[in-house]
Amino acid sequence: MNQAKVDAFISANINKLPEENILILREALLSMSEEKEDILIITSLKDPALLLILSIFFGGFGVDRFMLEQVGMGILKLILNMVAIGIIWTIIDWFTVMDRTKEYNYNTLLNHLSF
Helix, strand or coil: CCHHHHHHHHHHCHHHCCHHHHHHHHHHHHCCCHHHHHHHHHCCCCCHHHHHHHHHHHHHHCHHHHHCCCHHHHHHHHHHHHCCCCHHHHHHHHHHHHHHHHHHHHHHHHHHHHC
């Protein structure tokens, strides 16, 4: 992938990726083969701000965990909130959901680049 495309991709998705891994991702994208560009284009990254909003309104139901493909944790969170124990977990998730979303997006991109 050429430098201009890499810069365009990173600038378009800078708020969806962890800042500390941008340089590693840039190098991986630069060494990526042309065949993988199509996979990169169709890769959908989750918006951390949207997940924060969903976590605030529907976090008690585990929606934020389900959207990050953490099904087991989502079910556990739902069950614990049904017995009113999980409210502390929900509040903690409000502060960590954006970082978890960025890390999920980064890992998704690396998985697609490795195939």
